Each structure stands twice: as structure tokens, then as C-alpha cells.
Amino acid sequence: MKINRRIIRAVLVYAVYILGLGLLQTILSDRVAILNAKPDLTLVLAVLAGYLFGQRDGITVGLLAGFMRDALAGRGLGLGMLLLMYAGLTAAVAFRGFFRRNISLGLILVILETVMYHLMITFLTFAVPVLPGVAYTLPGLYQHMLQILPGALITNTLAGIPLILLLYFAGPYRRDGRPEEDDEERDVGDSLWQMK
């Protein structure tokens, strides 16, 4: 019974965050843009979910948030899901062990993942052109990425601050009752939150 309540809470909280942030992202005014970039809220959510709550959460949130992004503003379906799934996964696997789920280091992770996301989408846009008849050059895409990256880094980092606090204080799990995640726990070596 306890498990069911925990799962229901997690599903509901994630649903609210994914729907809310997905929608908010698509109606944000250009007034909030910095250096022509608006915060990528769903990316930050997927990254923080993976970092704070593990692989399963990172992948699931990444896939669902990616679907929202594809459905609302994507040129096709699938690309956003793929990108955000890997953002959630790498946040959980590559950085969680190193940063040890330290919340204050979450912002550094957001910065690193933003860079990775832009590198990945640059390559994927070149390798899998979504629009027929449009040919991209890798140097052109790379130049474009360099232009938008500074703004994306600033806005995503700023968006990460309230999101970390939200996930910490109003997250999918009670702070004293994080889920055990089989082998993941052994990798990380701690199961307690750290707020420094």
C-alpha cells in the first residue's frame, strides 16, 4: 500500500511538472530571453530528475518531456524524446556518481548537460535532417550552436535554481523516503540527500 501511494505521488508530481513546464516553455514571452535564448525548462527538468532521482526517473521524465516538446514545437516526432532521454540518462549515470547528488552542484550539471545537448542536436540535425530538401553543413550548424549557446547556458542555469528547489521541497518522493534503485544505489554509494 505504501509503495502504491509513493508511486502515485511520483506519477502525479512528474505529470504536473512535465505538463506545466512543457506548456510554460512554449508560451514564454521573448521578454525573458537572454542573448536570444529562452530557458529550456524541459531539458533542465529531465537533467535534474536523472541527477536527483536516478536512471529510471531520468529516462522516463526525459522521454515524456521530449514527447511534449516534439508534440508542441518539434519539426517531427522522436528527436526531442531521444535527446531528453539521453540528457536524463547521462545526468544519472555520468555525473551522479561524481557529484554524489549534491544539490548545489546540480547547476554545474545543468551547464554541462546544456553543452552536451547542443552538441548532440547539432550532430543529429546534420545526420538526420528532419525536413526533406534541406541540406545542412556541419560547420554552419556548429557556428549557429556557438551563437546560441551562451544565452542557453545563462537561461538554463537561472531556470535550474528554482527547479532544483522545487524538486527538493516539492519533488516526486518524500525526502526521507527515496526509492531504492537496485544497482544504482551501489554505484552512487549514498542514498541521502545533501543540501550544501
Add this chain to the structure above:
Amino acid sequence: MPKPRKNRIFAIVLITLLLLAVTLLSTLPGSPLSFITSPISVLLEPVQKGLSKTVDQVNGFFSALSESIVIREENQRLQAENAELRSQIDQLAEAGRQYEELKSAFKLKSRFDAYEIVGGRIMTREIGSWFDVFRIDVGSRDGFRVTETMSYAVVNSQSQLVGRLMATDLASAKVLPLLHEGFAVSAKVNTVSSPLFRVRGDFDLKEQGLCLIDQIPLNARLQIGDEVITSGSGGLFPAGIPIGRIVQVLENADRNQRQAYLQPYVDLENIQTVFVMKAVGHED
């Protein structure tokens, strides 16, 4: 390697391949995958409209606060202009009556008489420069269905070109704006017997809000300030839709590769409502 971890890696590889396949499949015009988003469109439509309205009101409130002085001055100017316009309306009403008589007499067709115009509200905007199409609340239930050979022109309230539909689901449609690198339209200068050329979005010019003009014939004379309209060639866009004005002409030593830059009329950032044009009698 422990079995659960092996399984997880296998699952991730499988999902990756599946998503790549979905990505490729969804790029096909008229792909059935577009309809996967129908449930989410139907469910979120009222929420999005409410949210958009709230955001508009909040933006309007702050705009009103910051621009109150400007608004007061503008109000005075508009009142004077209003009086002048009222007089012009009376004259135009008379001219309109005469035009209707002439039209029926010569059996002239209005520019877009052959098209049904359906209004739509913008529900969501782009997410950064990679996820850069916007969505409107017009879908297949309104009779629009994008296929490999069929799309629809999208204009603003002044009949200026905004873009075209690129995908539809039950309750919404994605609009490919004219600044987008995937957009192209046959066009000409708004003069009699102007040669045709192509106006298209360009990856590098997009951030500057400009379109590229290419495939310019040797005999074409383009000048800064020329108004460019759709040519009607190709059948997707009706002839005569204003696109924008030429702001720069790039003369090349090789005159076969001349190019020019065009400033579109439409202000994509502030547009709220668009109109989709459907040929009368077209039901697919």
C-alpha cells in the same frame, strides 16, 4: 556484467533505434505519426488557451504600466486620425459600391475568392532555435490534412504570408514559418509580367528576420524596396499574397547565382492569430 544492467543497456539501445525510426518516419509529409499527438492536442487545448490568455493579460498589464505615457499620446493622435478615417470610410464605402458593380459587370474575381479562409489562434510558440515551429488550433477536424502533395498557405489578418502548414492532427496544426530554412515559395516582384524567382528561409538569415531570394532569372531587375508577392506557380500558395520587401541585392560576378535578401512583412514574434487558406471544394 550483471543481468539487470545488461537488460537496461539493451532496452536503451532498443529505444534509441525506435526513436530514430520514429524521427525519420515522422519527417514524411502526411505521416500517420502526426496523429499520435491528437490526444494531447485535444486534452491540452483548453489549458493552453487559458494559459495563453493569462500570459497575454499579464503581458498586457505590464505593457500598459510601462507604456502609459506613450499610450496617452498615441490616444490623442489616434483620435485625430480616427476623425480623418471616418471621412475616408464614407468615401471608400461609395468606392466599394462602385467596385462591386464593376466586379459583377466584368465578372472579376476577388483575389482569394476561390479560397476558404479559416482563422486560428497560435497555441504554442517555438522552443529555441531547434524546435522552431509553432502550433495553431486548426486541425483535421476543420478539414485540413497535410499530405505529401498537399499543404495550405497561412497568412495574417492583412493577408501577408506567414508560412504553411507542415503537419496536422485532430485539433491542431504545426506551421512552418517563412523564415524557416525548410520553407520555400515561388514569388515575383509586384509588377506586371515580373520574372519568377524563389523566396526561402535561410539558416543563417533566420536570426536576423530575413529571407533569401535565389533562382533569379538573368532578365530580372530587382531593386531595394521592391514588394515581393507569391506568384501562384506551384499551386500551393495563391498568387498575389504579399511576402515582404527587398532590403539588399547581392550582385554576383556569376549572374546565374544572384541573390537578394527580403524583409518579410509579418512580425512572427507578435502575431497571435493566423488564417489558413483552403481552396474551395478541396476536402482532403
